[in-house]
């Protein structure tokens with residue numbers, strides 16, 4: 001018999017119950033006890049949702065983050081957190097977000113741990129911290145408690161733990177200590193943990209080592225061998241689990257490690273499975289992740305069975321089935337959606353539906369396809385409907401994509417000629433000042449947008465409200481004395497959704513929330529079909545804004561790569577093709593703005609870096625098409641038109657050449673927190689165009705002083721000629737309030753004025 005299981009379930013709840021419970025707890029509206037009760041209610045619900053499987057996961061749930069949970073379980077709590085008074089929960093939230101409920105809300109007392117992306121997903125984990133004093137000591141109580149709770153509901157419970165080598169890999173050495181020096185001590189804690197699990201009658205433990213899909217040097221490969229040779233003495237069966245990519249050169253290693261079973265992702269790495277079956281010792285079980293845990297599309301069950309049946313013949317009972325990875329990365333339940341178009345709905349599967357697919361496939365293998373004939377037929381019809389639908393396939397879009405040529409992505413003249421024309425046209429001072437786009441989104445703005453959406457406010461009233469807000473923004477910017485103005489983006493609640501809603505090929509869910517970090521969730525839109533520009537999306541607002549001022553107005557757009565990286569995308573064509581369609585659509589908007597007399601256009605690529613493949617050897621391929629897409633979007637304009645782009649991070653060193661190839665006239669970037677560290681790259685690389693390194697940290701309520709901003713810009717001016725520098729905040733201001741923004745921008749402008757007066761002509765090369 002084929003065995004079914006799941007690697008992990010979304011934690012946040014169908015109605016984001018976890019988010020709301022956490023936020024109430026942080027505001028002291030509910031007790032710790034009530035928070036824990038909310039958590040167990042959710043977990044119980046989730047175990048019931050998974051009851052159709054042979055094995056259910058436990059330990060995948062977390063109040064904030066599973067990597068942070070692992071750190072606490074291993075007794076690796078940052079000293080700055082553990083020395084403070086309070087209980088475990090207080091330490092936990094101090095490490096997670098810098099503040100426990102018992103702390104004075106006015107000043108958070110410690111620095112939270114750093115947060116970073118979990119492999120190439122949009123989930124963020126808390127980075128484990130290591131130093132020479134790091135010592136591990138096991139605290140398994142939380143996991144033990146959960147296992148006991150789950151065992152009351154289901155007879156086969158499979159704890160999920162993060163493997164020791166991946167745990168070290170994900171962490172950061174604070175003092176240069178070699179992380180691998182900690183392995184021996186860490187393995188003792190893991191061995192002890194497995195012993196504890198055995199006492200609970202646990203048979204299988206899922207031990208996640210996604211590090212196996214990364215490019216590993218010999219030391220890390222050795223660490224894997226050492227870890228599993230040592231842990232093989234444990235009395236429980238280990239299911240070594242990888243996901244998110246192919247094993248490639250680590251395939252043999254993964255097959256040989258002394259564990260009882262191996263889980264591999266069989267979506268991206270489908271082509272590797274035959275080889276794995278060949279290598280895998282015959283006593284090991286093989287779990288195949290045949291359902292895509294990263295996307296929201298229904299699986300073609302018939303086609304999957306065509307492939308699986310012969311594998312099943314080969315492996316028999318040794319075959320297990322599961323989604324490719326934890327379902328943390330998809331929304332919970334498609335049945336919650338009431339507003340989706342019926343066709344589109346019939347093409348989708350969220351977490352609950354994906355587990356049904358696993359169960360159906362297993363039943364078909366165990367009892368023959370006839371045992372699930374009706375479901376297979378229905379699935380066949382849904383898959384065919386999506387393949388043929390003219391909602392998905394639009395001939396115009398395909399024809400346009402074919403017409404793309406290099407000339408479309410190339411400005412007429414090089415930057416050094418364009419800049420002369422642009423300078424003549426805009427007459428900007430040295431160190432020109434601008435902002436990144438959005439201004440504070442007040443309650444009133446949100447209410448106006450919401451009322452309009454819910455048909456409680458007429459379109460005319462809504463437009464008037466937005467125009468009023470735009471006018472306020474312009475007057476404030478003029479009063480402050482900014483050089484290049486923006487309209488303030490009051491009409492946008494989200495930089496992707498706003499465009500997606502107006503392009504063809506995009507669908508939106510009501511409850512399709514996915515955890516981003518802690519209590520924060522995002523609701524990625526779904527690109528289901530060919531993307532087309534159907535109408536101008538921003539021109540009216542920006543033209544109106546321009547009509548109110550003599551100063552240049554910067555038109556504001558989201559770029560194709562960011563639209564792609566922050567959406568669920570089609571799986572029936574390469575990402576690259578979808579990106580090109582987005583590029584053509586936004587290009588039309590760029591040209592429409594230019595035609596409407598807007599001379600400066602910013603195309604945000606906040607998420608460009610997020611699409612980088614996990615393996616560096618694949619970066620070039622991605623960057624080639626991503627940069628090409630940006631160029632197609634941006635570079636159809638006249639030389640006098642100034643193109644800006646914006647990025648929300650400062651790790652540029654490894655992609656700076658690609659960034660330069662975008663050939664934007666101006667790039668604004670986040671830098672203030674990193675103290676201009678980013679600029680080190682310009683010692684080696686001569687960035688040819690203009691740059692605005694952010695000097696105002698918009699993620700903080702603090703108001704930066706004039707001096708601090710002058711100091712940052714002076715650092716920048718050591719690397720980039722002053723003539724090519726802009727002065728601007730790190731990112732958009734929509735999450736701040738006017739009381740903070742006004743003095744901060746006042747200081748920013750004062751800093752710019754000081755710099756243009758004081759940096760002597762000699763330095764202005």
Ligand code: GLN
Nearest residue numbers: 436437438606648732733
């Ligand atoms: N133009 C957007 C804004 O100002 C940019 C947001 C972002 O980079 N994340 O809000």
Ligand code: ZN
Nearest residue numbers: 647648731732
């Ligand atoms: Zn940004």
